[in-house]
Amino acid sequence: MINRRKFIQSTVLASAAVALNNKTALAAFSGKPIVISTWDFGIAANKDAWKILSKNGTALDAVELGVQNAEADVTNQSVGYGGLPDRDGIVTLDACIMDDKGNCGAVLALENIKHPIAVARKVMEKTPHVMLAGNGALQFALEQGFKKENLLTEKSKKDWQEWLKTAKYEPVMNIENKLYNTTPTKLPGNQYNHDTIGMLALDSNGNLSGACTTSGMAYKLHGRVGDSPIIGAGLYVDNEVGGATSTGVGEEVVRNVGSFLVVELMRQGYSPAEACKEAVMRIIKKKPETAKNIQVGFLALNKKGEYGSYAIQQGFSYAVCNNEKQDLLIKSLSYY
Secondary structure, three states: OOOOOHHHHHHHHHHHHHHHHHHHHHOOOOOEEEEEOOOOOOHHHHHHHHHOOOOOOOOHHHHHHHHHHHHOOOOOOOOOOOOOOOOOOOOOOEEEEOOOOOOEEEEEEOOOOOHHHHHHHHHHHHHHOOOHEEEEEEEEHHHOOOOOOOOOEEEHHHHHHOOOOOOOOOOOOOOOOOOOOOHHHOOOOOOOOOOOHHHHHOOOOOOOEEEEEOOOOOOOOOOOOOOOOOOOOOOOOOOOOOOHHHHEEEHHHHOOOOHEEEHHHHHOOHHHHHHHHHHHHHHHHOHHHHHHHOOEEEEEEEEOOEEEEOOOOOOOEEEEEOOOOOEEEEOOOOOO
């Protein structure tokens, strides 16, 4: 039988330890807001997020506004409006968002809505659910006042029609990154990898939030969903520890619950870069032959405002925006 006095003493000591840990975590925060996001198009997205953060706004508002920049960019064929379609010529979008309290929302295979991240936030705030998919997600979006519009641009339609001549699926790694591929439309068959914008922000109150949005893998099977809208795979945030997001071939991220893994590793004391590297190594160790021909990258931000990344292949970059500099672009470390 447990001694009542010892039980009370142990409970008091445990409560004190938790309070001390929370106090330490808060003390570690620098008080300076920061936002980071994947790929070179993250620079413009970060600047929009910074409009919120620089005025002491919330990280949640910042990441929602920030990724909408990429969703609305018609020249970005891997996210939102102008995104490359599936093999049936249909543009389907995926997105998720997560706040500092652990609330989250997502939409999967959403059609005809330019800003899926805004719909994902509505799912989080207006429903008891985390995910809505397909026609149900569209129905909900329309009920919330979103406008239905055609997302297949003439450029993406033309590229899809060119692809149909061979219908051969051979994605090219890092094709969206303008630093490494300046003439994607001249590549044989107009092949494209999919990609994503994942964004993480820490506001002036020390709270974290994240968002992730994509048009998914180009010329995918209709209905395919990758890691981007899956909480724990494409995005995960724990306000006591940090946040993580991913980019690349989503199937491998889902199989390893990648972003959750990165956050849990940071909880154990790994730096953001070390945690991202370990998550990448898990993928490589499980499927070494597959990993040689795919790209997966992770990006992480901890409670202190420290950040880092790691990828399987060279070519992954990420953007950083803080008080010192709003357009910093960093080339990620990689295994190959």
